Structure formats: structure tokens, C-alpha cells
Amino acid sequence: MPRRSPFKHHRFPRDIILCAVRWYLRYPLSYQDVVDLMAERGITVDRSTVFRWVNKFGPEITKRTEKHLRRASLDWHVDETYIRVGGKWRYLWRAVDANGQMVDFRLTARRDAKAAKAFLNKAIERVRFHRPVTIVTDKAHSYRRVIHEINQHYDPHFDSIRHIDKKWRNNLIESDHAAMKRLLGYRQSFRSLRSAKATLSGIETIRTIKRGHIYQKQSGVQGEIKFINQLFAAA
Numbered sequence: 001m002p003r004r005s006p007f008k009h010h011r012f013p014r015d016i017i018l019c020a021v022r023w024y025l026r027y028p029l030s031y032q033d034v035v036d037l038m039a040e041r042g043i044t045v046d047r048s049t050v051f052r053w054v055n056k057f058g059p060e061i062t063k064r065t066e067k068h069l070r071r072a073s074l075d076w077h078v079d080e081t082y083i084r085v086g087g088k089w090r091y092l093w094r095a096v097d098a099n100g101q102m103v104d105f106r107l108t109a110r111r112d113a114k115a116a117k118a119f120l121n122k123a124i125e126r127v128r129f130h131r132p133v134t135i136v137t138d139k140a141h142s143y144r145r146v147i148h149e150i151n152q153h154y155d156p157h158f159d160s161i162r163h164i165d166k167k168w169r170n171n172l173i174e175s176d177h178a179a180m181k182r183l184l185g186y187r188q189s190f191r192s193l194r195s196a197k198a199t200l201s202g203i204e205t206i207r208t209i210k211r212g213h214i215y216q217k218q219s220g221v222q223g224e225i226k227f228i229n230q231l232f233a234a235a
Helices: 014-026 031-040 047-068 113-127 141-154 167-184 193-210 220-231
Strands: 075-085 088-097 102-108 134-136 162-164
Touching (some): 014 031, 014 193, 014 220, 031 047, 075 102, 075 113, 075 193, 088 113, 088 167, 088 193, 102 113, 102 193, 141 162, 167 193, 193 220
Parallel strands (some): 075 134
Antiparallel strands (some): 075 088, 088 102
16 A cells, blocks of 8 residues: 655645755754745745644654664764753753764653663664664763663673763764754754654754765765655655
């Protein structure tokens, strides 16, 4: 059975929608910036429409890119930062591999052992049989207990995941936090958890595509555009 087109019932054609969504997710632009750039090309669209497109097609791009991802390395760097959602600070847990490839992210209300365990279990489940060999974290005590519990779950007699808690070893993900926040610009406050997850999902995926952590992508911006268009070629 063919997949239903996600563009059905949309007034604008596929290329315009994907262009607007890609601009918003790739560059530090506001919804109004995207509207103005569209207006320069003779296309009239309002901010609420761009907002709905980003919330719908950001996760859709992520879902369709999944099967094209390169396999993450077995050495992970895990850390958390924070963003505002609905006027409150929320913790953004992120994991990247030794090559800077995004493994997974998760938004939570708290920064504790329960949240750390939920995030790491989610990330490990995503990679399935390619569990990490090492996880580098800062010196937060919750990580050591959580990683020990995960090891006990998979193999009670062997610590299959080695925990490294040297803060200087985690500069990779701290630099990645900074790069991601520069991309967010002044958009670091989201209206709702749903819109935050949808937008962050799209941003992380576009960054993954840009960095070439996928198969069969040509280099440069034109390669990114072609790849995203191919994801929706059958739509």
C-alpha cells in the first residue's frame, strides 16, 4: 500500500513547503524572516502557516532520514543543557558519538537520575544492537549509577559499557551544544513541549544531513536540497 502523501490538502506545493521548512531549520531565522524571504520570491504566506509546516514536516524529515543514517560509533559523549519551554526551563539531554554524529536527544522537566536513565535507555534502544562501548560524561554522580544499572540489565556479570567521567573529555558535546544554540539564536524559548520537540528534531536532522552523517548525499547545499527532495519524491 503506497504511503499517503503528507502534502495532501496543503494549498502550497511540495517544493515551497520544504524550502520554507529547510530554511527555518538550517539557519537562525525567525518565522517572520522566512515569511519575508518567501515574499521576496513573490510567495505570500503567514507566520502561523510556516509554524505549522515546521511542526509537521520537521519530524517527518527526521523519520524519513532514519534509514539513511550512518551507523554511530560506539564511543558516546553525553551531556545536558537547558532551554525555555512554555516560560519554564527544561533540560535538553543530548548524546553524540566520537565523530560528532547525533545519537539522540530528550527534553525533560528535571535533571536527575530518573531522567538520565530514561534518556540513555531511549538512546540505546534507538541504536539497538550497536550499544556504546564507552560513555563520556561530566562528573554528575547520577550517571555512574545509571550506567551501572544499564550494564546490570544487559549483562549482570560484565560491564559492557565503560563510563568515563573526566570533564575535559566531554568538550566535544559541549562545543556541539554551543553550535546548536547559536543556530537557535533568539528562538531558545518555545511555546510548548510539542513544538519544541518537533523543531529540535528537525534542527538536529538537518545538522546531521549538513555534516554528511548520511549515505548517498552530494556535498554542499545543493546536495542537502536534493537529498531532502528525494525523501519526499514519492509524495
